[in-house]
Amino acid sequence: MTAPAPAPPPGFPDYVNKPWLDPKARPFVEVERVVKKFGDFIAVNEVSLKIYRQELFCLLGGSGCGKTTLLRMLAGFETPTSGRILIDGQDMTATPPYERPVNMMFQSYALFPHMSVADNVGYGLKHEKMTKGERANRVSEMLALVKLESFARRKPHQLSGGQRQRVALARSLAKNPKLLLLDEPLGALDKKLREQTQFELMNIQAKVGVTFVVVTHDQEEAMALSTRIAVMDRGSVMQVGTPTDVYEFPNCRFTADFVGSINLFEGIVTAIAGSVVTVKAEGVEGELEVDHPTPVTVGTPVAVAVRPEKITISRDTPTDPNHNCAEGQVLDLGYFGDRSLFRVRLASGRIVLVSHQNVRRARDEERKVDWDDKVWLSWSPRAALVLTE
Template sequence: MAKKTIGPVRREFVPWEDPEQKPFIEFRNVTKKFGDFIAVNNLSLKIYKREFFALLGGSGCGKTTLMRMLAGFETPTSGEIFLDGQDLSGIPPFRRPSNMMFQSYALFPHMSVEKNIAFGLEQDNLSKTEIDDRVAEMLRLTKLEQFAKRKPHQLSGGQRQRVALARSLAKRPKVLLLDEPLGALDRKLREETQFELMALQEDLKMTFLIVTHDQEEAMTVADRIAVMDRGELVQVATPSEIYEAPNSKFVADFIGDVNLIEAKVLEKGDNGTRMQAAVGDFAIDTEQTTSASVGDTVWYAIRPEKMRISQGQPEDSVTNQIGGIVWDIAYLGDVSIFHAKVGEDDHDILRATKANISRMVENPITWDENVILTFDRDAGVILTG
């Protein structure tokens, strides 16, 4: 019986929960060294057919090196890489059933859109009829029909990105590798293109592997995310699991915004755990159990949107609450972010977000105002490291 996933998945597609499913891409104990520097450290990972999988991490975490080894541009120092059951050892990049789309797009400036798309097919000596059919298919899928005769310099950034995508897909690789593909686009266009990528991947029923440092991008497009740090996998899970149930302080802090509250375990039992927060004078009562012992130091991770902020004592009886003073406010249109000082030190700050559901607020929370922060017993996660 497959385990239940925390939160929604993008579609009814969870092969990683089925022990009978065979991985489409598999890294087995892969290590890559550059001199004394270990870029990827004894890493094992399984990716399944038709997944949209994201490698996420900061600069130097090893995500691009991992993708380049799959593409054949780097050779593992040790370990094995398999694609669709085939050991890729010794197979050059141009012989691998994968294609890589780079951030720079690398379009030929003297060629039209359709000629750019056709280039790789011509190198493979396909017939003119098959080339024309595939180019037409790619132009349709990427909504570039009306731009077929244009040169790259006559296109917008988003259109050039789609040309590069069409060229990568035209050869019908088993897996498409995307290396920071949307980094050159502005925020609004990047968000639009993310949904276009998802729709295209679903239509083609292909396996996509994307490398990105953009958390929102990974959370938007991916079925699963591998968070990497210093050449190792820290957590591999669905976007909702990564966000709602991080397995470490690093993941909690790296993904989205979070309050990490240091606390000491006071009591623990089958019904939950009670802790004393190090910041401010308040106890945290949670329904979560923990492997930590009474007296141990832990961290309580709670997202700002899980914290409620009010100008007075809330009407409902709430187990967890703490008083504070509004230190700073960020108005973002749809939400406002409040920084509340809850201790003596200027760094004793907790963050809460509040949706701006009304266009006009009669008595808005403002700077230097006394407020009360409250949260439910199931709002956060206890982390031990």
Template structure:
């Protein structure tokens, strides 16, 4: 499931005339000789739930802190609704930030925590009370208004922090690993709650996370980061199905990568010869390639068909191997198949029907055939 976009958002990133809500223009951040963020440019549009995704030390949190105003760029600029806020302090930006720790005041009740940021707003007591009630209803915590943080579950504390962040109605909400403190089951449930809340309020969310599944579930678009740079920006389906480079392909989910040489180009297909594999691979490809160019063939494990019998057409993209390991996860099984060359190929098989005792399933040490269609693989040049 992907987040619903508010009615006024119709994939504006595809419209060259659309005006971004947040623009990061050639931003660099150095700490001494270390470059944490390296010449990053981004356009994020009103109503998006945008994720900055990457491993530890990739620069995503530093970039978020520059958006918040807690760090000043060494170069470049940050614009919000067309206004240059690069040197504007955090308290003067139309931005709020929700931290991973939630930072709730333990001595205050839920409603006091939510209303804390409204003290310095030009609002009457009645208006503040109405805004707190509105936020409590938004996060479905009306019955918990008088409780203290220690009397709440992790998911409830997360919602209090979110309500407090939204109470001042910022144009932009920044969330640093917002679900990192929750256990797996609660995190999955809270993802959908967060998406629904964002849809209702229509505020632009920018979320920092290292969790691939979380980014794929939450976001309208993802920016994959590595060593301070943006490797690819796109919708979750584009990032997963059409990675631009080896890093993105390898970082998002599991993938099989075969390094080879282009040995044939014909009618929308390329042929790649891979060392250690007897038959060339055939891949659908419409881009420009040259014979002899080194490339990588990328195949997701779920695109590979596994069976004990050889495929009807034993041509390209049909490999024989032996099951080295087998993991059963209920809804799917994961196989590690060893080819004669010693290469390991990952295969994910969906368990769509119940196994019966008298049915012969693929098992450890079985000799198996792997195959995939030319449309199921990609050619990567970077």
């Protein structure tokens, strides 16, 4: 998870560390109704975004959603078909890449194989108005930042994947850009190294104070790194929010299904009592109740969305009359050490995913639920969402 920002002093408004909540805050990057067409194909469709200074902002989506095209327009490698891009209050829509206060770290890292680590880091400084000593000091400063001082004379092929990633990051930061764009920066690393490097990247970004915009298709990476996420699909932005907002309060079926695992029960609203909505859902006996304060009308087609970890699984019949319940049988069980993932088949044939935290006092303690067990699933009305889009 993203490291929490320091708590503001008493009396300060909530938006001290969340400038997007401040109506008076000026965005550092503004994307205004940007469209990008390649012939008849619309790669980016009417995208508008506001990114604030020192944010670590993620563009998240699957292949072909338009996130990399949008990043390339921020860098100046592509020109919008229509719309505007402003950086630090200046219209950069038609400004060439070399005149923008922007640098980009490519997915391949693009290191020069014949150059040393130090020469790779200092390559972009050759045309800056700096003395040889100033350039050497800047390279040393960047190598210290990424903890590679002792690797300065090595060649890229003598480094691990994580070390090459840090060299590329140091080179991107050497020219002190106002905005750093990162295209799948951790995609070439294995899972364990990727998790470790996520925290390193966050710490470096916090030290240098540069605004980062990261493109990724990895939901966990976006959730761990970012201050906010823009979820994209088919050239459009579906939702913008903090990792908590996007995960706990998705605004549509696409976001709910794309970010993490979820159970979606399609149905019809049959009753409303205060903030509690009753839904007759397909494949579930009885009706489901959801705490949904947003207005909705009886007869509206909706989806009830429930995250797997919010469902309780037990061989015992639930005793809380206010919880939603469903009976089924364990079809599959995936054991991941700290948690287990169950696929439970209801009487209708519907499969429900349930994630259960494994809390064992002893290593040889038996599971409370196993393959083929008859089980009950239950969840609170407050654990679910009603999605109308």
